[in-house]
Amino acid sequence: AQSVTQLGSHVSVSEGALVLLRCNYSSSVPPYLFWYVQYPNQGLQLLLKYTTGATLVKGINGFEAEFKKSETSFHLTKPSAHMSDAAEYFCAVSGPLSGGSYIPTFGRGTSLIVHP
Amino acid sequence: DAEITQSPRHKITETGRQVTLACHQTWNHNNMFWYRQDLGHGLRLIHYSYGVQDTNKGEVSDGYSVSRSNTEDLPLTLESAASSQTSVYFCASSEGTENTEAFFGQGTRLTVV
Numbered sequence: 107a108q109s110v111t112q113l114g115s116h117v118s119v120s121e122g123a124l125v126l127l128r129c130n131y132s133s134s135v136p137p138y139l140f141w142y143v144q145y146p147n148q149g150l151q152l153l154l155k156y157t158t159g160a161t162l163v164k165g166i167n168g169f170e171a172e173f174k175k176s177e178t179s180f181h182l183t184k185p186s187a188h189m190s191d192a193a194e195y196f197c198a199v200s201g202p203l204s205g206g207s208y209i210p211t212f213g214r215g216t217s218l219i220v221h222p
Numbered sequence: 223d224a225e226i227t228q229s230p231r232h233k234i235t236e237t238g239r240q241v242t243l244a245c246h247q248t249w250n251h252n253n254m255f256w257y258r259q260d261l262g263h264g265l266r267l268i269h270y271s272y273g274v275q276d277t278n279k280g281e282v283s284d285g286y287s288v289s290r291s292n293t294e295d296l297p298l299t300l301e302s303a304a305s306s307q308t309s310v311y312f313c314a315s316s317e318g319t320e321n322t323e324a325f326f327g328q329g330t331r332l333t334v335v
Contacts, residue, residue: 115262138320149312149326150265157321196264200320208320209255214264 108133108201110180112213120221125169125184127216129197132178138200139180140210141171145193153195156180167191192220224249228313228327235334241300243330245313251325253318254296256280256288258309259329265312271296272318303334 113128131137138157142150154165161173167190171182180197197213226247235241247254252273257265267280269288277288285307287299300307310331314324 112264140323142323142326147329149328150314150324151326152323155321155323198324208316208318208322209253209267209270210314210316210324211267212257212265214262 108135108137108199108211110139110197110199110211110213112195112197112216114216115214116217116219118219118221119187121189122186125182125187125191125218127182127195127197127218129171129180129182129213130178131180131197131199133199133201135201138208139171139173140198140200141165141169141180141182142196142198142212143193144196144215150196153182187218187220189220189222192218194218226313226315226325226327228311228330230330231328232331233333235303235332237303237305237334239303241303241332243298243300243311243313243332245296245298245327246294247313247315247325248294249315249325250293251315251317252293253316254290255314255316255324256286256296256298257312257314258282258307259312260309268298268311269296300332303332305334308332308334 140155141153156173198210200208255270256268271290313327316324
């Protein structure tokens with residue numbers, strides 16, 4: 107079974123500082139990894155995804171993530187935080203279930219707080 | 223544009239009542255899911271469906287049921303609401319292949335008093 111662990115339920119940064127949100131995965135097969143963002147009172151929306159190919163994945167709003175198989179990690183970064191980045195971030199892994207279909211499994215989420 | 227909509231957005235109900243939360247998607251996706259979101263637990267899977275007439279239990283399915291009579295809709299029913307089911311519920315859909323993401327509704331905040 108696939109799973110993800112997000113390190114740190116809250117991360118606090120100053121505006122303009124580097125954002126680093128950590129995610130480690132466990133998967134018995136090549137993983138398909140995703141980062142989603144949830145703004146207050148909204149549903150989740152996709153930030154970026156890794157399937158195959160380039161290990162550095164670029165997403166929306168200046169975010170990127172690097173897939174490191176040796177470390178089983180898929181950390182999310184942004185060089186310079188903006189106040190509008192304050193939100194809940196979820197790492198997810200998609201794994202096959204019976205019947206060949208895929209279903210996402212989510213981490214517990216990391217709340218990003220951005221200080222002026 | 224295709225979308226996924228949930229209704230109602232907010233619901234207050236009494237313990238023991240049956241409650242149904244609606245989910246409708248126009249993506250024409252075969253896969254649909256229901257999650258609940260609680261502080262400290264993230265998103266936990268309640269039920270999922272691969273297509274019409276197919277439904278499966280997730281990790282927290284006790285007290286919930288779903289039915290899939292068409293591609294667009296997957297209503298979630300709480301048979302006898304309990305205070306422990308106070309939560310925010312999200313419906314999602316996806317194509318179901320390995321490299322496709324899930325699309326989420328706006329959520330339903332359910333309070334059981």
